[in-house]
Structure formats: C-alpha cells, structure tokens
Amino acid sequence: MPEAALPAMMRTNTLAAVSVAVGVAVLALKFAAWYLTGSVALYSDALESLVNVATALAAVAAIRYGALPPDANHPYGHGKAEYFSVVLEGVFIVIAAVSIFRTAWLGFLAPEVLQNPAAGLAVNVLASLVNGAWGFVLVREGRRRRSPATRNTPTRLRPSRPSRNSLRVSRSPPPRWRGASAR
Numbered sequence: 001m002p003e004a005a006l007p008a009m010m011r012t013n014t015l016a017a018v019s020v021a022v023g024v025a026v027l028a029l030k031f032a033a034w035y036l037t038g039s040v041a042l043y044s045d046a047l048e049s050l051v052n053v054a055t056a057l058a059a060v061a062a063i064r065y066g067a068l069p070p071d072a073n074h075p076y077g078h079g080k081a082e083y084f085s086v087v088l089e090g091v092f093i094v095i096a097a098v099s100i101f102r103t104a105w106l107g108f109l110a111p112e113v114l115q116n117p118a119a120g121l122a123v124n125v126l127a128s129l130v131n132g133a134w135g136f137v138l139v140r141e142g143r144r145r146r147s148p149a150t151r152n153t154p155t156r157l158r159p160s161r162p163s164r165n166s167l168r169v170s171r172s173p174p175p176r177w178r179g180a181s182a183r
Helices: 005-037 040-066 083-111 115-143 147-151 161-171
Strands: none
Touching: 005 040, 005 115, 040 083, 040 115
C-alpha cells in the first residue's frame, strides 16, 4: 500500500470504529427510552439501532478487508468488500423490519399505557440528535473519500421524501371534501 494511502485508510478505519461506539451509545439511549416508557414504538426504534451497530461492525470489517493488497485470488485488490457491507446492511434492515412489525402487531393487540413519556421522549430525541450528527459526518466523509461503506451506511438517517411530505400533511388542516358540510 502506498504511503500516501495510509493516512486516508487510518481516517476511514477511525470513522468506522467511531461509528461502532456511536451506535452502541445510541442503542443504549434508545433502550433506556423504551425502559422509561414501555413504548412499543421506542422498543422498535431500539431494535433498528441494533441494525446500525451491526452495520457499523460490517463496515469496519469490510474497510479493513478492502485495504488488503492484491493477491493471487484477488489480482485487483479487495476493494469490492465494501459493497458487500452495503448489501449486508440491506439484509439487516429487512430482518429488523420483520422484528419491528412483529413487536408493533403484538402492541396493537395488547396496548399498554406509557409510563413516563416525557422522559422517554427526551432521551430518544437526544439519541436521534447524536445519530443524525454522526450520520452527517459519515455522509460527508464517505463522499470525500468515495467509500461506499461509509457513504451509504447513514442514508436512512435522513428523512425521505414520503416522511417529509407526511410531516407537511400532518401539520396541515384536514381537506374539505366535496359534498361535506362544514359544521
């Protein structure tokens, strides 16, 4: 590996390692929010954080493996390993989605009263702020370094167009339907 590539690789390794630490901290905060409230929604949010931690670990492994020099089996190097981590992230998301659906369904069938919603919400907002700030750093650095593992990992942290539109709709007054009387 050329000497000029070493600082960049060390920076990428550092980003991936910090992602694991941030993921574990956010996971702990989200489970704390669930513990404070007993909310099924916060529990499912904590389950999603498990995906973030697993993805960060996969990114660390892929980046380290991708940095290996070319060998007889991989004459062009191991750089494609980072793409494997992105596919693995998709698999983790599907597994989390199934688990979240199950938990939400059970909560729908047997709803419970929230215990301490204000404290749980405050802890969850803190976790979201930490997660969002770190996601911004990863996107910026991933673009700069052209690293698919660091660039694609946090994309689900940014609001999608449907979620932004649903926020707009939820803040707007209800529509007046034709033929409906305004009582």
